[in-house]
Amino acid sequence: MKFIVCVKQVPDTSGKVAVKADGTMDRASMATITNPDDLNAVEAALALKDANPEAKVVLVSMGPPPAAGMLRELLAMGCDEAVLVSGREFGGSDTFATSQILAAAIAHLGLEDDDIIFCGRQAIDGDTAQVGPQIAEKLNIPQVSYAADLTLRGNTLTVKRMLEDGYMTIQTHTPCLVTCIKELNTPRYMTVRGILECDQKPYTVYDYETLKDEPLIEPDTIGLKGSPTNVYKSFSPPVKGAGVMLEGCGKETVEQLFAALAEKHII
Numbered sequence: 001m002k003f004i005v006c007v008k009q010v011p012d013t014s015g016k017v018a019v020k021a022d023g024t025m026d027r028a029s030m031a032t033i034t035n036p037d038d039l040n041a042v043e044a045a046l047a048l049k050d051a052n053p054e055a056k057v058v059l060v061s062m063g064p065p066p067a068a069g070m071l072r073e074l075l076a077m078g079c080d081e082a083v084l085v086s087g088r089e090f091g092g093s094d095t096f097a098t099s100q101i102l103a104a105a106i107a108h109l110g111l112e113d114d115d116i117i118f119c120g121r122q123a124i125d126g127d128t129a130q131v132g133p134q135i136a137e138k139l140n141i142p143q144v145s146y147a148a149d150l151t152l153r154g155n156t157l158t159v160k161r162m163l164e165d166g167y168m169t170i171q172t173h174t175p176c177l178v179t180c181i182k183e184l185n186t187p188r189y190m191t192v193r194g195i196l197e198c199d200q201k202p203y204t205v206y207d208y209e210t211l212k213d214e215p216l217i218e219p220d221t222i223g224l225k226g227s228p229t230n231v232y233k234s235f236s237p238p239v240k241g242a243g244v245m246l247e248g249c250g251k252e253t254v255e256q257l258f259a260a261l262a263e264k265h266i267i
Contacts (some may be wrong), residue, residue, distance in 0.1 A: 003045035037120025056080040076194035092224030099134030104214040136177035
């Protein structure tokens with residue numbers, strides 16, 4: 001039994017977003033973090049492993065070599081193995097091509113009847129929520145998105161799925177894919193023992209040569225060439241001006257407000 005978790009290293013958008021002259025995001029100059037929703041996916045897998053000690057948690061990430069640092073941190077949280085999918089041939093992939101590559105990597109890893117794939121709801125750099133569901137479609141397995149609670153009994157997974165106006169309870173069978181939201185759990189911290197042992201855990205790099213014989217990998221379905229969409233421009237939203245506080249009693253503030261609006265020819 002494997003719990004496969006797809007994770008992504010993303011720019012830390014809590015600070016200033018760096019933009020190149022051509023309007024694209026300058027990722028190299030920005031600090032990176034593990035995508036927040038992916039941490040909930042990792043915790044979901046680790047919690048199921050706690051209840052099923054014979055299982056193992058395998059991380060799968062597509063990105064440049066520096067993503068190894070993120071994967072080591074997740075191994076220190078308790079995950080068992082990590083696979084980094086990295087190669088120039090994969091560069092420039094949109095969600096369609098990314099899901100194609102990740103699905104091929106999972107197929108190469110081997111998807112068994114009792115396996116579950118976990119993904120975060122969406123990544124904070126793209127906010128598309130497309131990659132997880134696309135992986136499930138390309139692997140031809142059931143999927144449940146927006147998981148707020150889950151229970152595994154044998155090969156049956158029961159998921160409480162969050163909707164805009166309530167919840168839906170769904171039962172499905174393994175293998176399947178689940179996308180996780182922050183309401184599902186609180187991610188655990190790394191442990192001292194985990195930090196000391198993370199470098200001893202299996203860590204593998206899948207490059208193009210490793211995956212080229214997988215049915216899903218074709219030169220015209222991966223990378224920039226295989227991406228039907230592209231980002232036209234990325235930019236920071238304009239900073240809002242400072243607000244004006246009106247002081248005084250109700251009548252005085254109303255008069256001040258009307259005077260300010262009249263001065264700006266709004267009324």
